[in-house]
Amino acid sequence: MSFLRGPMRKHLNGHKDLTMDKPVLKSIDPDFVWVPLCNGAAPCSSTVEIGDEVKVGTRIGERNDHFYLPIFSPVSGKVVGIEKFLGSGMTQIEHLKIENDHKHEKVRAFAEFDYEAASNEELLEFVKNAGMAGLGGAGFPTYVKYLKPENVKNFIINAVECEPYLTADYKNIEENMDLLKVGVLALFKLSKAEKGCVAIKEDKEAQIAALEAAFAGTPIEIVKVPNVYPMGWERVLVYEVTGRRYDRLPMEAGCILNNASTAIALGNAIVNGMPITHKYVTVSGDAINNPQNVLVPVGTKVCEIIDAIGGYKAGVEEALMIAGGPMMGRTVPNDQFVIQLPTNGLTVLEDKPIEQVACFRCGRCTENCPAGLEPVSIATAVNSFDYEALPRLRVLDCIECGLCTWTCPSKILVTENVRKGKRLLQTRMKQQQAAQGGKK
Amino acid sequence: MKFNFRPSPNYRNDQSTPAIMRDLTACLLAVLAWSIVWYSISYGVSYGIRIALMALTSVVTVEVTEALWFKALGKDWKEIKHSYGWITALIMVMIVRVDVSIYAIIMGSVVAIVFGKLVFGGFGQNFFNPAALGAATIMTSFAASVAEDVVTGPTPMTNASSLGWMLHSAEMNRFLSQFGGFKGIILGNYPSVIGGSCALLLIVILIFMIWKKDIDWRLSITYLVSVFVIATGVGLVKGAGFEFGLFNVLTGGVLFGAVFMLTDPVTTPVTIPARVAFATGAAALTLLIRWKANLPDGVLFSILLMNMLSPAIDHLFHGNQIKDADRFKKQIIGIAVVSFAICLAAAMTLTPADDKAVEEQVKVTEAFYAETCEATAENTYGCKLDGFAGELTATIEVKDGAVVAITALEGADNDNHTPDNDYFAAGALDIYKGATGPVDVITGATATGNAINEMVESALKAAK
Numbered sequence: 001m002s003f004l005r006g007p008m009r010k011h012l013n014g015h016k017d018l019t020m021d022k023p024v025l026k027s028i029d030p031d032f033v034w035v036p037l038c039n040g041a042a043p044c045s046s047t048v049e050i051g052d053e054v055k056v057g058t059r060i061g062e063r064n065d066h067f068y069l070p071i072f073s074p075v076s077g078k079v080v081g082i083e084k085f086l087g088s089g090m091t092q093i094e095h096l097k098i099e100n101d102h103k104h105e106k107v108r109a110f111a112e113f114d115y116e117a118a119s120n121e122e123l124l125e126f127v128k129n130a131g132m133a134g135l136g137g138a139g140f141p142t143y144v145k146y147l148k149p150e151n152v153k154n155f156i157i158n159a160v161e162c163e164p165y166l167t168a169d170y171k172n173i174e175e176n177m178d179l180l181k182v183g184v185l186a187l188f189k190l191s192k193a194e195k196g197c198v199a200i201k202e203d204k205e206a207q208i209a210a211l212e213a214a215f216a217g218t219p220i221e222i223v224k225v226p227n228v229y230p231m232g233w234e235r236v237l238v239y240e241v242t243g244r245r246y247d248r249l250p251m252e253a254g255c256i257l258n259n260a261s262t263a264i265a266l267g268n269a270i271v272n273g274m275p276i277t278h279k280y281v282t283v284s285g286d287a288i289n290n291p292q293n294v295l296v297p298v299g300t301k302v303c304e305i306i307d308a309i310g311g312y313k314a315g316v317e318e319a320l321m322i323a324g325g326p327m328m329g330r331t332v333p334n335d336q337f338v339i340q341l342p343t344n345g346l347t348v349l350e351d352k353p354i355e356q357v358a359c360f361r362c363g364r365c366t367e368n369c370p371a372g373l374e375p376v377s378i379a380t381a382v383n384s385f386d387y388e389a390l391p392r393l394r395v396l397d398c399i400e401c402g403l404c405t406w407t408c409p410s411k412i413l414v415t416e417n418v419r420k421g422k423r424l425l426q427t428r429m430k431q432q433q434a435a436q437g438g439k440k
Numbered sequence: 441m442k443f444n445f446r447p448s449p450n451y452r453n454d455q456s457t458p459a460i461m462r463d464l465t466a467c468l469l470a471v472l473a474w475s476i477v478w479y480s481i482s483y484g485v486s487y488g489i490r491i492a493l494m495a496l497t498s499v500v501t502v503e504v505t506e507a508l509w510f511k512a513l514g515k516d517w518k519e520i521k522h523s524y525g526w527i528t529a530l531i532m533v534m535i536v537r538v539d540v541s542i543y544a545i546i547m548g549s550v551v552a553i554v555f556g557k558l559v560f561g562g563f564g565q566n567f568f569n570p571a572a573l574g575a576a577t578i579m580t581s582f583a584a585s586v587a588e589d590v591v592t593g594p595t596p597m598t599n600a601s602s603l604g605w606m607l608h609s610a611e612m613n614r615f616l617s618q619f620g621g622f623k624g625i626i627l628g629n630y631p632s633v634i635g636g637s638c639a640l641l642l643i644v645i646l647i648f649m650i651w652k653k654d655i656d657w658r659l660s661i662t663y664l665v666s667v668f669v670i671a672t673g674v675g676l677v678k679g680a681g682f683e684f685g686l687f688n689v690l691t692g693g694v695l696f697g698a699v700f701m702l703t704d705p706v707t708t709p710v711t712i713p714a715r716v717a718f719a720t721g722a723a724a725l726t727l728l729i730r731w732k733a734n735l736p737d738g739v740l741f742s743i744l745l746m747n748m749l750s751p752a753i754d755h756l757f758h759g760n761q762i763k764d765a766d767r768f769k770k771q772i773i774g775i776a777v778v779s780f781a782i783c784l785a786a787a788m789t790l791t792p793a794d795d796k797a798v799e800e801q802v803k804v805t806e807a808f809y810a811e812t813c814e815a816t817a818e819n820t821y822g823c824k825l826d827g828f829a830g831e832l833t834a835t836i837e838v839k840d841g842a843v844v845a846i847t848a849l850e851g852a853d854n855d856n857h858t859p860d861n862d863y864f865a866a867g868a869l870d871i872y873k874g875a876t877g878p879v880d881v882i883t884g885a886t887a888t889g890n891a892i893n894e895m896v897e898s899a900l901k902a903a904k
Contacts, residue, residue: 247763331443334443366712377711416447
């Protein structure tokens with residue numbers, strides 16, 4: 001915050017106490033899992049046939065376009081089919097249905113690997129083949145960030161779970177400190193950075209103490225950051241830690257970032273030779289009986305998780321089922337979707353009607369926008385289809401963090417307006433490109 | 441269980457627009473209450489009642505107009521609840537003088553709400569601050585429509601204006617003494633626009649609303665600081681000093697405007713740098729209108745003029761608040777420099793008032809404030825007021841609307857009186873015989889002359 005700039009971030013009531021101090025439920029072992037054959041918006045292909053026997057850690061699919069990402073079976077059992085239904089990203093995706101034989105037979109997916117002795121090329125190849133993807137939400141293949149690390153000054157592990165309600169990352173860190181250490185040190189080596197750190201919110205005192213003890217004697221520092229939203233966004237975190245801003249990628253500011261859960265997954269791959277098969281997922285909100293964290297196989301149906309932890313609250317007739325936290329998570333209009341690789345939370349909220357009043361241009365959305373945009377002016381431009389104003393208003397810089405809607409006293413769906421603006425402009429740009437291509 | 445779809449985010453802040461408007465209403469009512477009490481104490485209960493009546497009239501007019509408007513458009517008339525018209529009404533009453541007639545208040549309210557707000561599409565859509573538009577209409581179109589039986593004293597604005605605004609430090613203190621010095625100014629112990637005088641109350645409200653985040657502190661603070669910096673800068677150049685800066689901030693509508701009018705987000709730009717530029721420009725315009733234009737105070741029109749520029753300023757500051765920060769900074773510095781330069785250039789033409797003019801004005805004002813007049817016998821009135829160098833008393837005999845005689849003039853004259861113009865000399869008061877109004881005062885003793893004139897007027901009025 002400065003005289004000419006608003007705070008650009010806000011402390012939100014995180015409701016993290018609902019799940020923070022409760023043990024993680026690990027007994028959920030569904031009869032079937034549906035492993036999503038997708039990575040982000042990109043489809044993946046199956047590498048097994050229906051009827052094949054699989055074990056925990058068997059490679060069952062891959063993404064193989066301009067990026068490579070293998071997919072592994074989270075359970076042991078038999079592949080029974082491919083089903084297409086609505087995923088947590090609100091698109092129809094194909095799922096590989098595997099019948100769980102509850103034997104938990106494992107196959108070591110990766111050979112033993114000594115990351116300290118290995119060359120950086122070998123380590124990069126290991127990360128690529130281990131199916132490491134950003135577990136903070138985006139699911140971006142991890143190895144891509146480390147292809148050409150040049151002049152990297154800061155290597156940052158993002159342990160800032162800034163979405164309200166979610167505590168899955170903290171639980172994961174608490175329970176897997178050894179794996180975290182291995183993963184962080186391996187990625188730090190790969191980044192060739194001058195300095196490395198784990199960034200965590202300053203109020204998480206127990207986790208900070210544990211992290212400091214674990215990383216004592218390593219070059220990794222523990223950096224405490226303010227308890228505000230969206231502290232976990234790369235741009236905000238890079239600015240907080242280094243004071244630098246960048247245009248497109250953190251590498252421009254000499255930074256490489258990874259989520260703490262990603263580092264833990266890599267640690268697991270190095271130490272135990274196992275890929276990501278299970279996910280820590282926070283199940284919270286005011287419409288379920290027992291909010292808590294669960295550790296479930298990837299591909300577990302949401303309704304089974306809810307049933308296992310005590311079901312929905314009686315008396316709630318209409319609810320929002322949010323894949324993720326309430327700020328950026330999407331509402332899915334059913335509870336039949338499955339836990340995907342990047343899913344780290346389910347927030348179930350009672351759907352209470354919100355009374356909207358007219359915008360009076362108070363400017364709170366502008367003051368608080370972490371990207372420095374003017375949602376109110378963008379809304380005006382969108383509603384009048386002012387295609388010239390949209391680029392000038394830098395609408396494409398929006399990441400849809402939701403803070404403008406959160407902060408709006410008139411309860412207007414501000415973020416949705418900006419989202420429309422982005423889509424309008426993107427469609428327009430595509431049309432123009434197509435028209436220009438046609439002329440040539 | 442039914443799962444609904446809603447676009448993200450699905451998490452909301454506690455602050456709501458109705459709550460902000462509730463705070464704003466409460467603050468305006470506090471100012472209204474203060475005005476009613478102060479006018480009741482200073483001028484009599486009828487003045488307090490009058491202010492309450494003006495506020496009530498305006499609120500009722502605005503609400504009825506809005507209800508009819510919504511009805512005419514085929515909407516639910518209950519939408520007035522979310523149109524917040526009463527805030528416009530209260531602000532408008534607070535920025536006019538107490539002598540404005542009820543008729544003018546009704547006309548001003550209708551103009552404010554219809555042409556200031558509803559024709560643009562209602563709450564959130566208007567260009568001009570509706571209350572300022574209503575008050576400007578009253579000032580310009582209904583200036584003569586004043587209540588005859590309502591008289592208050594001179595205001596710092598009109599007095600400063602008649603002295604040509606520029607006052608040196610010593611004269612400034614003497615000038616302010618007619619309003620009880622800076623203490624009187626801060627406590628608001630002088631007449632002005634109805635809600636504009638108590639600086640202390642307005643500062644408390646400003647702090648409260650900033651603390652509650654109801655208003656953008658940058659707008660208010662930038663405006664106040666800009667007024668102070670420009671006026672002090674000009675004051676230092678012209679040898680008037682800090683008092684000049686302080687006087688310009690604390691009197692007139694500056695504080696009221698900074699709290700309630702400039703902070704109306706609907707009619708001000710939306711981004712922070714644009715708001716800073718807006719407030720700087722408004723400050724410069726306020727001072728320019730004060731010092732050089734034909735109006736006692738410039739706050740109202742400076743806000744209306746800046747409202748017109750709001751969309752242009754917004755346009756000037758479009759972009760990304762991070763990526764375009766340097767451009768914004770340069771633009772603001774440019775606007776600030778130009779604002780200051782224009783004000784300074786305009787102020788160079790101001791001539792500081794000489795001490796005699798100030799002294800005379802102070803006497804007139806003081807005489808005005810201290811006057812009493814009571815009937816002592818049939819057709820005879822004992823009058824008393826604070827004169828040039830102490831209390832003056834006189835007995836005035838009136839018959840058929842004319843002065844018969846002034847006798848028993850007692851008290852002190854000024855220190856440098858000469859026998860030629862001494863009102864206390866035998867026969868000196870004969871000039872008042874048969875007078876039906878003020879008499880031209882004897883040269884060189886204007887203050888005492890004015891004081892006697894005041895007493896004569898009171899006696900004539902009392903005899904009616």
